[in-house]
Amino acid sequence: MKIACLLGPISENAVEPTFERFFTYFKSHKFDLIICGNFDNRVVDYIKSQKKDINIEFLGQGIPNLLFHSPRLILKARSYDLLFTYGGHIPYGFLMHIISKILKKRFICRVNSYPSNRKTLKINIKRKLEHHLLTKGDIIIFNSKNQMRDILSRNNIDFRPNYHVIAPGINFKRFYKASPREVEILRAKYRLKRDEPILGVCITPRPGKGINILIEAAEILHKKGRKFKVVIIGTSRYNSKYKEFINEKDLTNNFIWVGHQPNHQLYKWYSLFDITVLPSWGESFGMSISESYMCETPCVASNVGGINDQIIHNVTGFLVEPGNARKLSEYIDKMIINPELRRLFAKRGKEYVKDKFDLNTVGEKYKELFDTINDKL
Incomplete structure (x- = not known):
């Protein structure tokens, strides 16, 4: 079976993990990539480095480019058995859905978003398109049970047999506890003291990730006299704004900005x-939670979306309502003062993640789904 996969621009932090999953999901089938973004050397170079025979086409950034290329996409899609949208279900999934109906092709949409409570004209239009896609699409894949529940609730739609929950999956060979020497090298490089617990954040910093809430929680801990460092892995255009906010709170010495780190190096940071x-x-899944547990580091996170699927509250970690800086600080503090609790949560969390989110098992779920479709072609 030949698959055309349409996806949006890929962030700097996501090239390796995105295609690692692609190669696992589609390992039994031929697939080509259509990327709704500008030409990206990182993507091309990575695929070449993996010696994969994949055709890649970049359509350019933005909705106008997508609409401009739509007629050609219709012609191109005729040569494929299955159309697949990876994330960005609005607008990319909606467009691919329309093309699938025109050509009478099977269509799968993987939903990678999380419901927003904002009300703007743009968001209202997206919701109408989303409702159409959810009710008319052939197969819809969600990253987590809670993401599916929240999106269906927002659209006032009941569960349907063509809805599937398949988590992104974690490569256990890539995420594991680093050696003491590897951790010590990082400690020495960034002058991290042993008596200062390290709070780690591994994300692309932007408003939806709640960095301001973390800064407010850090301020509460600082006023209590707690010693700690916050290490942030990842970079974005919002970094300067967060640094200004940190400076206003007189917390500059408590925060370390490491910037983007290669995916294959992240295990060292989680272990630190x-x-x-x-x-x-909001998170459709929240990969850094499972990645952290595989490196034997416990988590405190918002009780939203796929995070809820990965953390059992007060058993493997702590869940807090989003936006509650005071409660976030309380749960962090409980872990700071209790190393044994951290070890217990880390042990339980690793066992839970290994049982639920193995990338190879996820790949088998996709294979079963594709094989079912292939049998019907």
């Missing part, structure tokens, strides 16, 4: 952290 924190306002 004493606690991983993810205070997002």
Whole structure:
């Protein structure tokens, strides 16, 4: 079976993990990529480095480019058995859905978003398109049970047999506890003291990730006299604004900005952290939670979307309502003062993640789904 996969621009932090999953999901079938973004050397170079025979086409950034190329996409899609949209279900999934109906092709849409409570004209239009896609699409894949529940609730839609929950999956060979020497090298490089617990954040910093809430929680901990460092892995155009906010709170000495780190190096950072924190306002899954547990570091995170699927509250970590800086600080503090609790949560969390989110098992679920479709062609 030949598959055309349409996806949006890929962030700097996501090239390796995105295609690692692609190669696992589609390992039994031929697939080509259509990327709704500008030409990206990182993508091309990575695929070449993996010696994969994949055709890649970049359509350019933005909705106008997508609409401009629509007639050619219709012609191109005729040569494929299955059309697949990876994330960005609005607008990319909606467009691919329309093309699939024109050509009478099977269509799968993987939903990679999380409901927003904002009300703007743009968001209202997206919701109408989303409702159409959810009710008319052939197969819809969600990243987590809670993401599916929240999106269906927002659209006032009941569960349907063509809805599937398949988590992104974690490569256990890539995420594991680093050696003491590897951790010590990082400690020495960034002058991290042993008596200062390290709160780690591994994300692309932007408003939806709740960085301001983490800063407010850090201020509360600082006023209590707690010693700690916050290490942030990732970069974005919002970094300067967050640094200004940190400076206003007189917390500059408590925060270390490491910037983007290669995916294959992240296990060292998770192993360095004493606690991983993810205070997002919404997450379809939240990969850094499972990645952290595989490196034996416990988590405190928002009780939203796929995070809820990965953390059992007060058993493997702590869940806090999004936006509650005071409660976030309380849960972080509980872990700071109790190393044994951190070890217990880390042990339980790793066992839970290994049982639920193995990338190879996820790949088998996709294979079963594709094989079912192939049998019907």
